[in-house]
Amino acid sequence: MLFNSHIFIFLFLPLTLIGFYLIKRANARAAKVWLIGMSLWFYGYFNTGYLAIMIVSVLFNYAIYVLMKRTGKPAALKITLTVGIVGNLALLMYFKYTDFLIDSCNRIFTLNIPLKNILLPLGISFFTFQQIGFLADEYRGEVKECGFVDYALFVTFFPQLIAGPIADNKSMMPQYEGIKKGKDFDTEVFCKGAMLFILGLCKKVLLADTFGKSVDYAYTNLSYGINSIEALLAILFYTLQLYFDFSGYCDMALGIGMMFGIDIPVNFDSPYKSRNIGEFWRRWHITLNRFLTDNIYIPLGGSRKGEVRTYINIFLVFLISGIWHGAGVTFIVWGLMHGIMSIITRLIRTKIRIELNGVISHIITFVFVCLAWVFFRADTVSQALDMIKSAFAGTFTRPGEDFMSGFNSGEFWYVLKICHLTTLSFGRYILMIAFTLAGTVMVFFLPNARQIAGKARLNIINGIIFGALLAWCIISLSGVSTFLYFNF
Amino acid sequence: MSENNAKKFIISGVLTVLAGLMLIGTSVIAVDPFFHYHAPLKDFPYIVDDQVDMNPGLAAHMDYDSVLLGSSMTVAFDTDRFYDDMGLKTQKLSYNGAYPKDQAIILDKIFKAKGDNVKEVFLGIDELNYSGDINRTKFTPTDYIYDDNPFNDVKYIFNKTVFLDYVIRPLFDRTDASEWNMIYKPWWQPMHYNLANVRLYYAPAEEIIDETPTEAYIEGIEANLDANIIPYIEEHSNTRYTIFYPPYSILYWYDAKRQGQIDKIVAKYEYMTERLLEYDNVEVYFFQNDEDIICNFDNYADYTHYSPEVCDYIVDCMSEGRRKVTKDNLQTELESLRKLAYDYDYDSIDL
Numbered sequence: 001m002l003f004n005s006h007i008f009i010f011l012f013l014p015l016t017l018i019g020f021y022l023i024k025r026a027n028a029r030a031a032k033v034w035l036i037g038m039s040l041w042f043y044g045y046f047n048t049g050y051l052a053i054m055i056v057s058v059l060f061n062y063a064i065y066v067l068m069k070r071t072g073k074p075a076a077l078k079i080t081l082t083v084g085i086v087g088n089l090a091l092l093m094y095f096k097y098t099d100f101l102i103d104s105c106n107r108i109f110t111l112n113i114p115l116k117n118i119l120l121p122l123g124i125s126f127f128t129f130q131q132i133g134f135l136a137d138e139y140r141g142e143v144k145e146c147g148f149v150d151y152a153l154f155v156t157f158f159p160q161l162i163a164g165p166i167a168d169n170k171s172m173m174p175q176y177e178g179i180k181k182g183k184d185f186d187t188e189v190f191c192k193g194a195m196l197f198i199l200g201l202c203k204k205v206l207l208a209d210t211f212g213k214s215v216d217y218a219y220t221n222l223s224y225g226i227n228s229i230e231a232l233l234a235i236l237f238y239t240l241q242l243y244f245d246f247s248g249y250c251d252m253a254l255g256i257g258m259m260f261g262i263d264i265p266v267n268f269d270s271p272y273k274s275r276n277i278g279e280f281w282r283r284w285h286i287t288l289n290r291f292l293t294d295n296i297y298i299p300l301g302g303s304r305k306g307e308v309r310t311y312i313n314i315f316l317v318f319l320i321s322g323i324w325h326g327a328g329v330t331f332i333v334w335g336l337m338h339g340i341m342s343i344i345t346r347l348i349r350t351k352i353r354i355e356l357n358g359v360i361s362h363i364i365t366f367v368f369v370c371l372a373w374v375f376f377r378a379d380t381v382s383q384a385l386d387m388i389k390s391a392f393a394g395t396f397t398r399p400g401e402d403f404m405s406g407f408n409s410g411e412f413w414y415v416l417k418i419c420h421l422t423t424l425s426f427g428r429y430i431l432m433i434a435f436t437l438a439g440t441v442m443v444f445f446l447p448n449a450r451q452i453a454g455k456a457r458l459n460i461i462n463g464i465i466f467g468a469l470l471a472w473c474i475i476s477l478s479g480v481s482t483f484l485y486f487n488f
Numbered sequence: 489m490s491e492n493n494a495k496k497f498i499i500s501g502v503l504t505v506l507a508g509l510m511l512i513g514t515s516v517i518a519v520d521p522f523f524h525y526h527a528p529l530k531d532f533p534y535i536v537d538d539q540v541d542m543n544p545g546l547a548a549h550m551d552y553d554s555v556l557l558g559s560s561m562t563v564a565f566d567t568d569r570f571y572d573d574m575g576l577k578t579q580k581l582s583y584n585g586a587y588p589k590d591q592a593i594i595l596d597k598i599f600k601a602k603g604d605n606v607k608e609v610f611l612g613i614d615e616l617n618y619s620g621d622i623n624r625t626k627f628t629p630t631d632y633i634y635d636d637n638p639f640n641d642v643k644y645i646f647n648k649t650v651f652l653d654y655v656i657r658p659l660f661d662r663t664d665a666s667e668w669n670m671i672y673k674p675w676w677q678p679m680h681y682n683l684a685n686v687r688l689y690y691a692p693a694e695e696i697i698d699e700t701p702t703e704a705y706i707e708g709i710e711a712n713l714d715a716n717i718i719p720y721i722e723e724h725s726n727t728r729y730t731i732f733y734p735p736y737s738i739l740y741w742y743d744a745k746r747q748g749q750i751d752k753i754v755a756k757y758e759y760m761t762e763r764l765l766e767y768d769n770v771e772v773y774f775f776q777n778d779e780d781i782i783c784n785f786d787n788y789a790d791y792t793h794y795s796p797e798v799c800d801y802i803v804d805c806m807s808e809g810r811r812k813v814t815k816d817n818l819q820t821e822l823e824s825l826r827k828l829a830y831d832y833d834y835d836s837i838d839l
Contacts, residue, residue: 006640006642006646010642187491187494188490188491191494194498410649410652411648411652414656457493458490458494458497459493459496459497460497461500462497463496463497463499463501463503463504464500464501466501466504467504467505467508468504468505471505471508471509472508474646475509475512475646475648476648477643477646478647478650
């Protein structure tokens with residue numbers, strides 16, 4: 001089920017909320033079981049086959065956790081953890097990477113092994129990593145006693161189930177354990193959650209999907225030739241689309257969590273305001289970065305084993321991040337680009353000791369991130385290179401009508417028509433320019449959705465504004481689109 | 489205080505959402521631009537341009553006693569001509585690029601709505617589309633239009649595109665309104681029907697001989713007729729089925745010749761016609777070898793799409809029984825087509 005779908009907004013969310021708060025009055029454990037049940041429906045709505053895979057994964061990991069709890073000896077603990085991690089990675093490898101590996105072998109060794117065409121269960125990367133993190137925490141002695149219901153809720157809680165954030169034991173488990181029987185309902189937190197959900201929905205439905213239409217056009221028509229302006233805009237638009245899409249999803253997840261009185265970890269903190277790549281990764285997909293730091297970078301020695309090892313560790317972390325994001329060479333290239341850039345940034349800071357002007361370093365970081373996203377979006381490395389080549393080919397002609405069609409439709413286009421602005425010679429460019437400026441200003445200068453929801457007052461005017469925004473999003477849902485991060 | 493403010497926020501927010509959705513939803517239901525719930529309002533300037541989303545509603549709620557089905561080869565017909573010639577109130581339900589499954593889906597809707605009150609089904613058959621997968625449709629049917637689930641109608645009722653493009657836009661610009669007898673009509677104007685325009689869209693097919701055996705095509709046609717057409721002919725035997733093969737221009741046959749397909753296509757027509765003529769409630773009309781039509785490029789806007797005048801001619805023929813093919817004259821007509829397709833002086837066409 002998608003957050004941006006009618007069934008979720010009209011049926012699933014209200015039903016789950018009402019059920020949770022009513023049941024909680026009588027029995028906290030039953031309320032948690034209700035949440036688990038509804039989360040399974042949420043997940044199984046996509047494909048019931050996926051549900052079995054996730055349930056098996058939860059049972060397997062909880063069994064490993066129980067075994068680790070009962071094992072006193074360090075060696076046995078280590079073996080059990082290893083079994084757990086290998087089990088999780090095997091599941092992930094099979095569903096996510098089997099076809100990629102077969103295809104790679106076929107290409108490298110000119111073989112003809114048939115592909116298995118395995119369907120990727122949604123969110124498998126997220127719930128697998130979340131459970132590995134939990135087992136690692138248990139190994140480090142950071143997990144208190146955890147009942148099965150709390151554990152199942154920790155993994156399956158629907159707001160963060162299929163596209164993160166990757167929740168961690170330390171911040172989440174006390175909250176699930178803390179769900180108590182009673183009538184307690186924080187109206188203010190609920191309202192703030194609703195605000196954040198609506199803002200996230202706006203980012204996805206009104207912004208990301210609009211930019212996405214031009215991006216899709218550019219990549220689809222790249223082989224037929226697009227001009228440099230279209231290519232440059234497509235690169236910028238994808239950068240904006242991905243942010244509004246993924247952070248919009250996370251805002252919605254956080255907002256829904258708040259409606260249930262649960263604080264889901266923050267995953268985005270205005271990442272395009274970053275002045276270097278290190279800062280970017282402290283602001284973009286924060287929970288993945290924290291997972292990789294805690295469970296790969298630090299266990300490998302972090303920065304404690306000398307400079308060369310530090311650089312190797314950084315490189316490995318970004319390589320794994322690239323592989324985690326997708327079974328394809330483009331994702332590996334994207335990860336390596338970030339790894340190399342992180343190493344260069346660190347070298348400049350520690351060896352050359354140059355402090356770049358804030359604006360310049362900001363621009364360099366943003367341009368680099370934009371170019372790296374080209375590999376993230378492209379189907380092949382050569383397609384990514386073609387896009388970059390097109391961008392710098394020097395064919396600076398006006399963008400075509402088809403490229404801009406995503407902007408020139410719907411409510412704003414009608415407003416322009418009524419104002420007779422569409423007949424002007426530059427009329428067709430107005431909305432694209434307006435969206436581009438608005439999107440850019442939002443990501444560079446304005447507070448993010450969390451900050452807006454945090455500061456917004458609860459009053460009638462804001463009620464009307466947010467109500468209107470929600471209605472606007474609801475009528476924009478037809479032609480429902482999927483979130484970009486579902487397949488990671 | 490804070491609790492009070494939160495309650496005000498919730499109440500004002502919920503009321504705004506409800507008011508906004510009520511306004512839009514009520515407008516969509518009242519106008520019903522896809523005719524999902526009721527027949528069109530008398531004076532509303534409907535824009536009828538979305539075959540996939542509108543055909544089921546038209547089939548369910550319009551007042552008609554016959555239907556015109558087929559591909560884009562049927563969109564230029566004036567349905568008033570059927571009334572003038574035959575006294576039939578004909579509803580056009582074309583799907584551009586239609587496959588047999590598309591026809592089966594809309595035939596289900598038609599007979600569900602009208603039962604045995606359908607006097608005649610006019611069906612244009614494009615042989616090209618009748619030998620593929622029997623379940624293939626040209627477009628994915630929109631779930632909330634084609635299924636019987638009332639709950640997913642929210643996607644229709646609360647739909648920005650439906651509201652803006654089909655409820656608001658016609659009110660601001662009534663010139664876009666469709667004429668009911670000419671819905672789905674092509675954008676070509678009379679000046680576009682000539683060889684110059686045909687040349688714009690046409691490039692001769694590559695001279696690659698089609699290796700697919702004729703039997704494979706015939707098997708495909710057999711499966712499609714059995715699954716998607718014949719059941720309706722048999723189940724609704726009181727309905728007449730007037731089937732015609734749209735007259736493509738001679739350039740269609742030029743391509744067929746270049747790819748070694750003439751005999752295969754003729755064999756397809758032969759099989760289809762023989763199968764269809766097994767039923768007493770079926771008539772078949774054959775225009776493929778009508779030289780006055782297919783060799784005159786003033787009748788065409790591209791190499792297959794013919795003018796409204798040709799459409800009128802086809803209706804006239806069907807009304808008068810001209811160019812009807814029977815078991816007796818089928819072979820003569822096919823031989824005439826084969827001869828024309830092989831012997832035509834294609835070099836005389838100024839391509």
